[in-house]
Each structure stands twice: as C-alpha cells, then as structure tokens.
Amino acid sequence: MNGLGYEKMEKYYLTNLNDLLLCMKKAINFINPEIEYHHQQVAYLSYKIGIQMGMLEEELKDLLIAAMLHDVGSIAFGEELEILNEGDRANAHAYAAYKLLEKFNQFAYVASIIKYHHLPWNHGSGRSFDNERVMDQSHIINLADKVVVRLNRNKPIINQVNRIKHYVSNNKGSLFADRVVDAFMEISEKESLWLYLAYYPDSINDIMEYILRDNRLTVDDVVSLTDIFARIIDFRSPFTAMHSAGVAAAAVEIARHAGFSSNECKMMKIAGNLHDLGKLKTPKEILEKNSSLSEEEYNIMKEHSFYTYMALKDVSGFEEITKWAAFHHEKMNGNGYPFHLKAEMLPIGARVMAVADIFTAITEDRPYRKGMAKNDALKVIIDKTNDGDISKYISTILIKYFDEVVSMREKAADKAIKTYKSFTEQMKISQEDVFAMVAEKSES
Ligand SMILES: [Fe+2]
Ligand SMILES: [Fe+2]
Ligand SMILES: [Fe+2]
Structure with a gap:
C-alpha cells in the first residue's frame, strides 16, 4: 500500500475545530x-x-x-x-x-x-x-x-x-x-x-x-487533540487506564510495517485514540466487571463500537478514520459486530485496528489479571486467523514484528499509567488547596 494520496500537500488540513468540538459534545452526551x-x-x-x-x-x-x-x-x-x-x-x-x-x-x-x-x-x-x-x-x-x-x-x-x-x-x-x-x-x-x-x-x-x-486543524493538531479524548476514555476507569493509548501505539506500529505512509500512521493514531469512544456510554459496572459478562451485559457492551461510529461519522475529513476506528469489532468472515461487514467492506486500516485491539486486550495487564505471555498470545492470534476472524496479511505482520509491537504498546501504556497517576496525585493536592478557598467563599 503506497499512500492514500495524503502526502501530496505540504500543509494539509485534516479537519476543523468545530467538527471536533461537536464530536466531543457527542462524547459528553454519551456520559x-x-x-x-x-x-x-x-x-x-x-x-x-x-x-x-x-x-x-x-x-x-x-x-x-x-x-x-x-x-x-x-x-x-x-x-x-x-x-x-x-x-x-x-x-x-x-x-x-x-x-x-x-x-x-x-x-x-x-x-x-x-x-x-x-x-x-x-x-x-x-x-x-x-x-x-x-x-x-x-x-x-x-x-x-x-x-x-x-x-x-x-x-x-x-x-x-x-x-x-x-x-x-x-x-x-x-x-x-x-x-x-x-x-x-x-x-x-x-x-x-x-x-x-x-x-x-x-x-x-x-x-x-x-x-x-x-479554525482548521492539521493532522498533528488532531493527534494531539485526540490524545485528550483517549485520556477521557481511558481514565474513566482504572481498568482501562491505558487501553486506547496501547491500541493506538500497536496499530501504528503494525500499520508502519504494512507500508502506511507517515501521515497515514498519524491517522491510525487518531483512529486508535478514538476506537473505544463509544465506551463512554457503557455503564461503569459493565466496564469494570472482572468476571465474565452475562449475555445481557455483553449485548450492552457490544453497543460501543456503533456509538464510536455515530460520534465520528460527521467529522469532515474523517471518512477513513471513522471506518478504521468504528469497525474494530467487525470480522473478515462477516461474524463481527455491529454491521456484520465482510472482508471486501473492511479497509486495511480497519483490519489493522481489529488485530491491534485483540493483541492489546490479551497482552496488557488489567488490575485483576496479568497480560498473556508471548506464546499464548501468538496462539490466540493464529487461532483467530484460522477461524477467518482477522486478516491473515495483518496477523502475519504482527507475528513477524511481535516484539517491536509489544515494546511500542508497553511504552505507550507506561506513559499513560504515569500520566494517570500524576493526575490523581495532583487532583488530591488541588482539592486541598481548594477546600481552603471554598471555605473563604462568601456564598455557596
Ligand atoms: Fe458547570
Ligand atoms: Fe472495542
Ligand atoms: Fe464547574
């Protein structure tokens, strides 16, 4: 794959601030x-x-x-x-x-x-x-x-x-x-x-x-703005405090080896940051449940990638990104959700995201379990490829560059966890400051 043509323009604007603010509003509305x-x-x-x-x-x-x-x-x-x-x-x-x-x-x-x-x-x-x-x-x-x-x-x-x-x-x-x-x-x-x-x-x-x-935004602007979105999504629960950051990093690394241009890799980062945006609508009890979900709960959880689609589809310039982000639970054989798209409807970016999401979910640590070791993770990836769930081309790339993808994912996850911790620390300090201030307040 040799570029989608985004390289041609020197200063290329991806979208505009108003569209992204509208998208942020939809995300707030989910909560x-x-x-x-x-x-x-x-x-x-x-x-x-x-x-x-x-x-x-x-x-x-x-x-x-x-x-x-x-x-x-x-x-x-x-x-x-x-x-x-x-x-x-x-x-x-x-x-x-x-x-x-x-x-x-x-x-x-x-x-x-x-x-x-x-x-x-x-x-x-x-x-x-x-x-x-x-x-x-x-x-x-x-x-x-x-x-x-x-x-x-x-x-x-x-x-x-x-x-x-x-x-x-x-x-x-x-x-x-x-x-x-x-x-x-x-x-x-x-x-x-x-x-x-x-x-x-x-x-x-x-x-x-x-x-x-x-107010137009370059692709770099959008990467930095959607890093904020990723934090809002991830920090909502310590159970997922690094998931979007990890998926984005893994997806970019896989995409790079699949021949994506540097601009397309940035678009992949954006899509990775936003892929679980719809989870803001998933109730916390379901998000944080560490035993397996009941059928009813699973059905509710599964709504999230549809909401990601709804939040992104009207952002101008996001035509590709929306598909890459929102189709991450679709499967090559048409057995995924929510659209049941088959391979021919799944752009390569969406195939990358699906693999990056599975890879990240099984290898990252959660508060209630350790991430899988390499051999176990490889077995899951190979099984899913043989079942026709994920793209063979993409899973072959992941298997070949497994260690590099792991290291990029871990780096991103460590950074996210550090930010999360310093955030919660600073929040405590600021609350103390604030108590003093609120006490001074003449009216409340
Ligand atoms: Fe307010
Ligand atoms: Fe998801
Ligand atoms: Fe306020």
Missing part, C-alpha cells in the same frame, strides 16, 4: 446528556455577557470553548465528581479539566480559563490566584454557571428572573466581579435571553460554527 445541556446553557449566557462587556472575537472564542467544556474534568474522573452542585469538589474538576486540556496548544488559554471557573471575585482579589492572572472569562463562566444551575427549565422561565437577579446582585463584589454583574443585569432585561437560555440553548451551535469558521 450524561444533562452535562451537555448544562454546557450549552453556560456557553450561551457566557457569550452574551462577553459581548455586552465588549470582548473581542478572539476573547469570545476562548470564552465559548471554555464554557462549552468547563465541566469536562468531572467526566474524566468519573461521575462521582459532582458537576451540577457547588460542593467542595468544585475546583477538583476545574483543575482536572485544566490538566487535560492544556496539552493541546490551541487550548492553552481555554485550559487556564477553566482552571479558575469557580474562583470567587472576593472584592478584587480574584483577579489573580497564586501569582497567576485570572482571566475575565473565568469570572464570566463563574457567574453564568451559578445562574444556570438556579434555573428550572421545567417551569415558566420569566417567573424566575427576579429571584435570580436578586441572587446575583446580592453577591456582587463578593462572589461575582462587579463588571460581570453589570453586564449581566443589562442583558437580563430581555425576555428572549431567558427563553433561549432555558429552552433553546443549542442555538449556541450556530454561534460556535461562525466563531470557529477559520
């Missing part, structure tokens, strides 16, 4: 549709406040993305972090989101906005924290978030406005920055603001599309 709704509402109100304060388009862009993702930290660290409540853990999830997002260079500002989205204004001392400047956008999201959690969208909204305005003005200067409160009070005169906010917050999608109209 909890309430969070997606909450994100849209906070983004809508934040944006309107930002406009009222005269923010520039670049500032509005960071504000919007930050608002759209501000509670993503609660997802990565499990549903046990309360999102919609203003509990003690308010800042742990803010810090987690910051750590997750800062790695993607286009999100440097976004990450630091989110880091302080629960910081009280405290009569001006909230302008900075730990000698770090706190951006206006953080204070906007702080107010928008607290307003949104006080709305009841199941009751007539305009009847709630006075109560909410009263709450906001009572906390002017203490919890909320004065300028943000003033802007909010101005716009809160319009009924339309409240009606959009309560009943049509998804109108933010059109605004996002407009604001992000020129």
